[in-house]
Amino acid sequence: MSAVLELRDLTLGYRDLTLFRRLSMDIEAGSTLAVLGANGSGKSTFVKMLLGLMDPLGGQLNWPSGRPGEIGYLAQMTEFDRRFPIRVRDLAAMGAWRGFGFRGGLDRAARDRMTAALDEAGVLDIADRPLHQLSGGQLQRALFARVIMQDAPLILLDEPFAAVDQSTEAHLLSIIRRWRDEGRAVVLVVHDLSSVLDHCSHALLLGGQEATHGSVSDVLTPDRLVAQGYLSESQAAWMFRGVPTASEPAHV
């Protein structure tokens, strides 16, 4: 598969704090990368760096087919002002606002695209509601409609399931699956070890000034999770009970 983005010898951090050193990996088209780590391990910083809002301390980001004009992005929902007077429809349209120019309405094709996006995100029937009338799950669906409208080859989602219920999570995961099948690269910051990981092809574990990248099953081993400060030993033992580990082979 072709890489959308290649990270080479990347060191990320702030002036007096290094989050990790010399990470080299590819973000491939049609892959879903889960980013995990304890609080403060740099998950959101990593996403901001991919967006170009922050420069790495060292190393390079290479875009083999050029930096896409649009990178899909969903910030953590707590950063969003729900009292802003705007309808669901207009929030979704924001995903393509640069294409609409400074003024003028949406043309037929754009309107059709928007209806499809609202429908897929499950907010078509509440498209004319103002944001302050939405529940947390409905707002997250509306924000997903905006990401759909962005129509980007690389999509970054920062803890998209932190404040939504199970059925909304399942619905949004189906959208992520469609993106993957269409050959888009999805980077997903997840805050806990859950079934969400079943939908991810790769994982990046941050913590302990290290970054480990690989397939989900290779990276999220109990030893790794403990070594990088994501789980304590007793938590790891409880979570992975019944799962054979390298140090303690399962009895047959």
Add this chain to the structure above:
Amino acid sequence: MFDLLTEMWSFAFMRRAFVATTVLSASVAPVGAFLVLRRLSLAGEAMAHAITPGIVIGFVTAGLSVMSLLIGGLIAGVGVAILTALLARRTILRSDASLASLYLIALAVGIFILSAAGSAVPLKSFLFGSILGIDDASMMLVGGVAMVTLVSFAFLLRPLIVSTCDPVFFETQTRRPWLVDQGFMLLLVLNLLAAFKTLGTLMAVGLMILPATAARYWASTITGQLFLGFVFAVSSCWIGLTLSYLFPDTPSGPAIVLVAGGFFIFSAVFGPLGFGGRLRKPSVSTETPVAQIHQEEKAQ
């Protein structure tokens, strides 16, 4: 009633006042709406005080001309805006605290210089304006600022909406997100200067904020917010001017802002997004009441 209107209209100074405040309303209404939406209501007030030393120094050195007002006010306003941004970015203070510190210093400097210079212009007209004595140059200033503001908004509206609604998202969408912020601050200073002559430093922000906050109780869309804000602003001006004509001892600035305050209180009580909304829509409503937003915000 009709007699009163014809009598009022027969005075040139009243005609000027009506025209000037109508144009001013069209200009300050969108600025006020975005001040409120961008959570800068208090920053607008602070900025109005912050431009005082610029206006005073311009006045003391070059007399009470529109050019000295404009240049002095712009330098002070932009200076304070840049210093505020610098303090907020490079030191531990947040931007509200930085701005508060700077505007207090600026206001003190302004009033100190004005008093020390033994000014012929009374302090009262600096604070409350003198709408009944607007000259041609001031009319030109109001007209010019209104033109610049409305043309800028025609171009800035979409980026401004996106950056106000979701600043983090907007930052990912453009290489120069600060351009919109700073452009908006410049429009704010220009409008404060246009309003300064007519309403004074203390009342200038009143015509921006109160119509916008009143409109917020009724409007669920930006278009509604902008339109209603203008309607409230222009109504406040007309009713306020009439009031100050009926009671010759009342200054027009406070009269206008008082009417705007009346619209605000009425809207807060009866508007669908104010107290009234919760009284009239009991729990059977499928809509999320404002109270729930408060609760959820507390939980976060």
